[in-house]
Amino acid sequence: MASTLKTSTRRTRTFLSGSAALVLPAILLLLVTYILPLLQVLRLSVSSADPSVLDGAGFTLRHYFEFFADPTSLRVIWRSLWISFVSALIALVIAYPYAISVAKSGPVMRRVLISLALLPMTTSGVVRAYGVIMVLGREGPLNKLLMALGLVSQPVQFLYGPAALIIGNIYFVMPFVILPLAAGIARLDGRLLEAASTLGATKVSINRTITLPLLVPSIAAGTIVAFTLNMTAFVTPGLLGGQGYLMLTTLLGQQMFNLANWITGSVIAVVLLVIVIVTMTAYQTWLDRKAGFYAPR
Amino acid sequence: MRQDSSRSRLADVSFGDAFRYAATSFGAVILVLPMLAVIVSSFGETAYARFPPQGFTLHWYTAFDEVPGLIASLIYSLKLSLIVTAMSVALALLSAIGLTLRVIPGRALITSFLMLPLVLPSIVVGLALMLFFSAFWTADYFTGLVIGHLIISFPYALRSILPALETFDRNLWAASRTLGANPWQAFRTILAPIAMPSVLSAALFAFLISFDNYNVSAFLQDPLTPPLPVVLYNQAEQALSPVLMAVSSALILFSVVLVALFGKYLISTGK
16 A cells, blocks of 8 residues: 555555545534533532533532432442343344344244344334333233233233333344344354364254354354433433333433433433443453454454 | 254154243243233223223224324424434444444444443433533433433344444455445445445434433433323323224334334344
């Protein structure tokens, strides 16, 4: 590349260096209307002035102390964490065999399976939540199934509780787990699997000793994405958990929309940001440490 | 190669395969059932949507105006999302060219920076921009929404276009310029054809992200004409009208068409 540039004309070189400026509008846009507002949230969360002073003044950690001293906040944080994690894990367990089928099927079946995963992904989140509400209704298929199996005698009221939220989350994140996982499986080195099967390994042991370990990065990525999506979703917990079963995001919504409590809203936003950033950083660190093992050979 | 070997072993369907088929079918049911429930319940005769529905009618498809503000919000959202899509794609294309045509210092850092809104929660964008607009810049609602949507849509567009341009051979560009093409000619004849499929995928992602967005819109909406997802969300806080199921079915149909026509552009460039 460098040699090409050296041999090309000066005019070309000038234009090429000028071309780097094309990235400036995007950087400026994000700096002014993204980074600056985020800093304002951070600022407001430690502002000791009256809440109506939106650019903040003074400094205090009082709002954080108050937030963490409230048992409701702690309960909501803990609930957000475990609901997001459990939903991500179950989604992963359901997605794993599905993704293997995507990778192993012929072209037609593969297209069908991928389209089925893409369909909810491309449909509005509120519409998806409507669908879950319909499925979980008193006379809906899930209650019918549970009654037919004799597990319950009365229709269960799922809505506005953990079960509805976990089911909604699973449905919501499934495509985001399936697609990277299927891509990871498709990238596996076929020679390894062939060698193993030539040497007499059974399918189960190939899966356990070769496929699964090589897929660990894809699986981890899928889980992290699912966890973060659950953690930061608003529509799903808002419609399936409601005001009675708040997550961090819906608590934020309640503070902002119903109570116009902008400082507490900012505190919750910062807590949410910290959880997401810590999760992503931990994952990235872990991945970097493993990078040598998983590097493509 | 791999498929052949696995298929030759498929002659006898093992226990593992049977389990996988069952598990895959279960996954497929989970993916399809809620959509199906929405569509089927839009044909019910009862005043509130229920699944399974009672009776059969097409009435709700002619009654979109029964939900106040629904049609206006649909038009408003389409307008907003089309503008945001055009801006996102233009901005992403510019940035991708800027990041690719020349080796620039700190490229990885700049890319991560531009992708930041993909990682950080969009609800915080909504909150932050609402405070920002209240404190520093009194933009009108529509401008605010365009900016909010642009910030969360643009990284998706960039993520689609950037990898496509990275495979681009810079020598082609230098050669065309040496041979006398001006930058616009070089762009049109060399860069554009290579970028085209990824631009289509970028436009799809940007549109879908914007058209579906609730988290940012809820904070920046004009209360008199809220975007479609906000209207749908607010309606769901009461008992669901079958009209909503009819509108939702139309949206699902739109997705079906989208996936059937452009499905490959939606997966070829995921991360």
